[in-house]
Amino acid sequence: xxxxxVHDHGVVHHEEGHEHxxxxxxxxxxxxxxxxxxxxxxxxxxxxxAFIAMTLSILFRIQLAYPDKAxxxxxxxxxxxxxxxxxxxxxxxxxxxxxxxxxxxFVLTAGLSGTFSNLLIxxxxxxxxxxSPFMNMLSYWFFFLACVIMLSSFFVxxxxxxxxxxVYPPLSALPKAMPGSEMGMTLWLISMVCFVASSxxxxxxxxxxxxxxxxxxxDLWKMPLTIWAFFLTAVLGVLSFPVLVAGVVxxxxxxxxxxxxxxxxIVLNGKVMPFEGGSxxxxxxxxxxxGHPEVYIVIMPAMGIxxxxxxxxxxxxxxxxxxxxxxxxxxxxxxxxxxGHHMFVTGMNPFLGGVFMITTLIIAVPSxxxxxxxxxxxxxxxxxxxxxxxxxxGMVSFFISGGLTGIFLGNATLDINLHDTYFVVAHxxxxxxxxxxxxxxxxxxxxxxxxxxxxMDEKLGYLHFWLTFIGAYLVFFPMHFMGLxxxxxxxxxxxxxxxxxxxLSVNTFVTWAAIMSALAQVAFLFNFxxxxxxxxxxxxxxxxxxxxxxxxxxxxxxxxWPGEIPTVYRWPYDYSKPGQEEDFIMQxxxxxxxxxxxxxxxxxxxxxxxxxxxxxxxxxxxxxxVK
Amino acid sequence: xxxxxRKEDKFxxxxxKFNMWIFIFTSFMLFAAxxxxxxxxxxGKKHAINVILPQSLMYSTVVILLSSVTLFLASRAAKSLSxxxxxxxxxxxxxxxxxxxxxxxxxxxxxxxxxxxFINPNAAQSFVYVFIAMHLIHIIAALLLLLxxxxxxxxxxxQAKNLFKMEMTSIFWHFLDIVWxxxxxxxxxxxx
Numbered sequence: 001x002x003x004x005x006v007h008d009h010g011v012v013h014h015e016e017g018h019e020h021x022x023x024x025x026x027x028x029x030x031x032x033x034x035x036x037x038x039x040x041x042x043x044x045x046x047x048x049x050a051f052i053a054m055t056l057s058i059l060f061r062i063q064l065a066y067p068d069k070a071x072x073x074x075x076x077x078x079x080x081x082x083x084x085x086x087x088x089x090x091x092x093x094x095x096x097x098x099x100x101x102x103x104x105x106f107v108l109t110a111g112l113s114g115t116f117s118n119l120l121i122x123x124x125x126x127x128x129x130x131x132s133p134f135m136n137m138l139s140y141w142f143f144f145l146a147c148v149i150m151l152s153s154f155f156v157x158x159x160x161x162x163x164x165x166x167v168y169p170p171l172s173a174l175p176k177a178m179p180g181s182e183m184g185m186t187l188w189l190i191s192m193v194c195f196v197a198s199s200x201x202x203x204x205x206x207x208x209x210x211x212x213x214x215x216x217x218x219d220l221w222k223m224p225l226t227i228w229a230f231f232l233t234a235v236l237g238v239l240s241f242p243v244l245v246a247g248v249v250x251x252x253x254x255x256x257x258x259x260x261x262x263x264x265x266i267v268l269n270g271k272v273m274p275f276e277g278g279s280x281x282x283x284x285x286x287x288x289x290x291g292h293p294e295v296y297i298v299i300m301p302a303m304g305i306x307x308x309x310x311x312x313x314x315x316x317x318x319x320x321x322x323x324x325x326x327x328x329x330x331x332x333x334x335x336x337x338x339x340g341h342h343m344f345v346t347g348m349n350p351f352l353g354g355v356f357m358i359t360t361l362i363i364a365v366p367s368x369x370x371x372x373x374x375x376x377x378x379x380x381x382x383x384x385x386x387x388x389x390x391x392x393x394g395m396v397s398f399f400i401s402g403g404l405t406g407i408f409l410g411n412a413t414l415d416i417n418l419h420d421t422y423f424v425v426a427h428x429x430x431x432x433x434x435x436x437x438x439x440x441x442x443x444x445x446x447x448x449x450x451x452x453x454x455x456m457d458e459k460l461g462y463l464h465f466w467l468t469f470i471g472a473y474l475v476f477f478p479m480h481f482m483g484l485x486x487x488x489x490x491x492x493x494x495x496x497x498x499x500x501x502x503x504l505s506v507n508t509f510v511t512w513a514a515i516m517s518a519l520a521q522v523a524f525l526f527n528f529x530x531x532x533x534x535x536x537x538x539x540x541x542x543x544x545x546x547x548x549x550x551x552x553x554x555x556x557x558x559x560x561w562p563g564e565i566p567t568v569y570r571w572p573y574d575y576s577k578p579g580q581e582e583d584f585i586m587q588x589x590x591x592x593x594x595x596x597x598x599x600x601x602x603x604x605x606x607x608x609x610x611x612x613x614x615x616x617x618x619x620x621x622x623x624x625x626v627k
Numbered sequence: 628x629x630x631x632x633r634k635e636d637k638f639x640x641x642x643x644k645f646n647m648w649i650f651i652f653t654s655f656m657l658f659a660a661x662x663x664x665x666x667x668x669x670x671g672k673k674h675a676i677n678v679i680l681p682q683s684l685m686y687s688t689v690v691i692l693l694s695s696v697t698l699f700l701a702s703r704a705a706k707s708l709s710x711x712x713x714x715x716x717x718x719x720x721x722x723x724x725x726x727x728x729x730x731x732x733x734x735x736x737x738x739x740x741x742x743x744x745f746i747n748p749n750a751a752q753s754f755v756y757v758f759i760a761m762h763l764i765h766i767i768a769a770l771l772l773l774l775x776x777x778x779x780x781x782x783x784x785x786q787a788k789n790l791f792k793m794e795m796t797s798i799f800w801h802f803l804d805i806v807w808x809x810x811x812x813x814x815x816x817x818x819x
Contacts, residue, residue: 131642204649212642242653246660250757258746259753261668276748277674282667286660 031141033133036556038140039119040451043444045140046111047528049147050437051521053102058511058518060095063087065511067493067504081159089492090179093162096490097180100165101188102150103433105195108298110143110202112440113237116301117206117230119447123549124227126215126566128559131208135201142198149191153184161188164490166287169262169280173254176268185255189248196241196248203241206234215548217568221325222587224547224572225318228325229304232332233297239336240293247286254278281346288339295432296335299399300328302439303370306392308572309446310374312545313389314381315583317573320373327366334363344415353412360410367403371396382576382583386543387461391442394469395435401473402431405480420490423483426476434472441468441524448528449542453554454535460527464520471517478506544584546572551588570602640791647795651802654765658806661761662813665754669817674751676818681737687730688811694723695804698797705793710780713793717777720800724770731759751817758810762803769799 032038059078062071063086070085081091118136122129130136153160162180163171167188175182210231214223223231250261254275262283263275311318318324340348340356348356374396383389405427408414418424441464448456482503487494494500494507541550548568552560566588574585579597591598591609595616603610669675701716735756745756776792 132646135646200650200653204646204653207649208642208645212645238649238653239656242657243660246657246664249761250664253745253753253757259750260748261664261750261753274748278750279668279671281671282664285667286664289660 031137033129033137034556034558035118035122035130035133035136036451036560038136039115041140042110042114042118042143043451045144045147046107046115046440047525049102049106049111051525052151053099053107054518054521056095056099056102058514059087060092060099061511061514063092063492064494065504065508067495087492090162091159092492093164093178093490094160094180094184097162097164097167097188098150098153098160101161104165104294104298105192106143106147106150108432108436108440109199109237109294110195112301112436112443113206113230113233113297114140114143114202115440116226116305116443116447117202117234119451120226120549121206121209121230122213123450123552123560124224124547125210125213125218126548126561126568127209127213128561128565130205131212132205136205139198139201139205142194142201146191146194146198149187149194153187153191156183156187158182158184160184166284166291167251168287169251169254169283170266173251173262174266174268174273175255189252189255192248193245196245199237199241203234203237206230207238210234215565215568218548218587221322222568222571224304225307225321225324225328226301226304226547228328229300229307232328233300236293236297236300236332236335240290240297243286244290247283247290250286251283281343284343284346285339288342289336291342292339293335295428296331298432298436299439300331302395302436302442303328303399305439305443305446306374306395307370307377308547309388309392309442310377310396311573311575312446312543313384313386313392314377315384315575316377316381317575318373319376319379320369321571321573323369324373327369330366331363334359334366338363341410341412341415344412345419350412357410357412361407364403364407367399371400371403386445387456387458387465388442388446388543390462390465390469391438391445394465395438395442397469398430398435398438398472401477402427402429402435406431417486418483420488421483422479422487422489425489426479426483429476429479430472434476438468444528446543447549448531448535449538449554450549452532452535453538453556454531455538455542456531456535457527460523464524464527467520467523468517471513471520474513475510475517478510482506541586544582546574546584546586548587551586640787644791644794644798647798651798654802655806657761658758658810661754661757662810665751665813665817668754669751674749676743676751676755676814677749678738678741678743678752679818680755680814681734681741683730683734683737684811684814687727687734688808690723690730691727691804691807694720694727695801697723698800702793702797705780705790708786714777714780717773717780721770721773721777724766724773724800728763728766728770731763735759755814758814762807762810765803765806769796769803772796772799 027033029037032041059074062074071082072085074082074087075085078087078091081088087095118130121127150160158179160180161167161172161184162178163185167185171177171181172185173181175185210223210227250259253259254262258274260275260278262280263273263278266273266275307318307324338356338360340352341360344353344356378393405423409418409424409427445456445461448454485500485503487500487503494503538554540554543550548566551566553562568587569590570585570587572587574580576583577585577594577597580594585594585597591602592612595613598613598616600610600613603613697716697719701713701720704710704712704716738755743752743755745753747753773796776796779789779792
């Protein structure tokens with residue numbers, strides 16, 4: 001069946017080209033410039049970072065569940081960070097900070113976009129590689145460097161940065177403010193500069209490749225939604241990361257040179273500091289101008305991946321393809337004018353708060369369009385519940401349940417109550433944390449055969465899905481109620497507060513749910529590693545999908561396709577088209593080969609094709625009459 | 628076959644030129660962020676720069692405008708295959724670029740003489756240094772790019788590649804010229 005996919009270009013030109021340049025171990029696996037290898041590098045680094053960040057979260061969950069208990073094992077493992085078997089309060093703050101930083105930037109930005117944009121953009125638009133493979137390689141190595149620097153902060157005397165992943169001044173700007181503001185904070189800043197460099201180089205490449213290197217026939221409206229999502233994500237990154245750089249540069253000046261961009265009227269340890277006239281709110285503006293688009297940088301690739309997977313596994317065209325694209329564009333544009341909703345309680349002018357509230361709530365429109373389209377895609381589909389499909393549906397589920405609470409938080413008045421409570425934690429862990437992770441995992445299960453030439457084990461995939469899905473809800477759902485009751489986030493322990501003590505049992509429950517979900521990831525890790533080496537060999541098009549990447553040979557070659565790059569004739573969602581024998585028609589199949597399933601609307605901008613089609617249809621009709 | 632494809636790719640400059648344009652967008656956003664930061668800061672605290680900027684900044688503006696002209700002439704020479712002229716104008720551009728750099732540094736020292744320090748309770752004054760420094764970092768990169776193009780004009784490279792190099796340099800250099808004019812006008816408007 002899958003050989004059908006390439007019979008058009010089946011003339012294989014396996015010529016001497018390959019022997020010309022011998023890949024050494026270093027040029028193939030380390031300083032590789034091949035987008036497929038770079039994608040794998042991003043994925044494996046991303047997964048490693050995800051496991052590290054997950055472990056950090058389990059550590060602080062243990063503290064929240066058992067604030068009064070000592071675990072001697074912790075001291076053995078963490079040394080001075082857990083004296084007497086209890087987490088040091090400063091280290092707790094570091095854990096929260098680094099967990100957030102790694103998850104948002106290293107896993108869900110680099111790990112997600114880096115992996116799938118790199119893998120899929122050239123393969124799905126029909127290009128030999130990225131616009132600049134060299135820059136692509138640099139992008140990975142800057143990312144790797146950023147990871148190493150970030151993790152190295154665990155080995156400095158005073159521990160890693162601990163002012164929260166948003167690194168607001170003055171905590172982050174005054175090295176003496178807390179232990180985490182010293183060397184740890186410096187390393188955090190250096191790491192982020194490397195990270196932004198990596199992100200920008202990647203993003204520039206993605207945008208350029210999508211716009212310049214599409215194969216013949218691949219106009220913008222024939223691109224899969226994955227590509228649209230990666231493209232718009234890259235646009236967001238390119239426009240917003242420089243603003244973070246500006247904020248960070250000024251922060252570095254305040255930290256190390258004594259300027260007063262963000263600082264004013266500071267008394268530290270009883271000593272009046274010389275800073276005057278600065279405003280920490282300025283940093284918040286600069287940070288959230290990146291920070292808000294950043295959450296869409298995290299979720300949009302997951303949306304694109306889920307759209308593609310849900311269409312393939314429902315054996316139905318995606319519902320509302322154009323609406324999907326326009327809502328992605330809408331989200332992209334709107335995401336730049338909502339950052340103020342993170343700052344409602346900074347003393348912002350209430351009128352301005354109202355403006356940001358309205359723009360924020362408008363984002364619900366494109367988000368809802370997407371959600372309904374996903375549900376409509378599933379509706380009466382011939383659904384195959386592959387692990388990838390389950391994760392894609394899970395993504396939609398989290399996006400809905402997390403998105404609903406966004407409407408509460410986007411409201412400037414309600415936010416006075418809810419700001420900095422567990423309600424916020426619950427909201428964003430569902431809507432961008434879990435949803436984006438599920439999108440990423442869906443992508444891993446779906447494109448694993450493309451990456452490694454083997455299939456992942458489905459049974460372990462199901463186990464992984466259900467434990468993670470249930471676990472994530474058990475972890476984050478109760479947090480809504482804690483937040484409504486006013487329990488603040490980032491606190492070390494709630495034992496000192498009479499009104500919050502009743503939540504201890506819930507915290508214990510949440511911790512055990514978190515441990516369960518963490519263990520479920522071991523099933524994934526085993527499956528992932530085992531399948532790379534010993535998984536079942538895949539066929540060329542294991543999911544009977546339409547997109548171009550499945551026309552490339554399983555065996556990875558430099559340049560992706562032997563011989564010519566296939567030409568594209570149709571959109572990527574011709575699944576279960578009436579009149580066609582198979583339930584999928586690949587993008588590379590011309591309309592002349594599918595006369596029986598062509599419909600008039602296929603030829604909107606193609607009068608010659610339409611004439612052919614009408615002629616064929618009338619012949620068919622007259623034949624019918626003869627019978 | 629593959630070798631040939633790689634060769635084809637080598638002369639497909641469109642995506643690489645496009646990369647430069649996107650880089651310019653990122654860089655534009657960086658300066659937009661700094662100037663917006665300035666507006667938020669000075670608006671919130673009612674601070675302005677509160678000094679008359681040194682004249683030398685004006686001269687540096689003239690110099691960088693001239694360098695854009697010479698680079699344009701170099702491009703035109705390259706297109707009309709008069710390579711010696713191309714080299715001459717490239718060198719002129721480089722000299723003017725270095726002169727701009729020097730004038731900016733001189734302006735900074737002038738500012739310091741005037742008592743306008745980087746470490747300053749009025750961050751509006753610190754911002755002047757930030758604008759200049761961030762722009763000069765870009766200028767260093769542009770000068771390196773220019774040197775590379777000059778080097779290219781001396782070696783035996785295909786004309787297509789020569790023009791490509793010229794174009795990349797031009798896009799970047801003219802952009803930095805425009806950014807500086809933007810920053811300078813912005814600073815002038817916020818003097819008091």
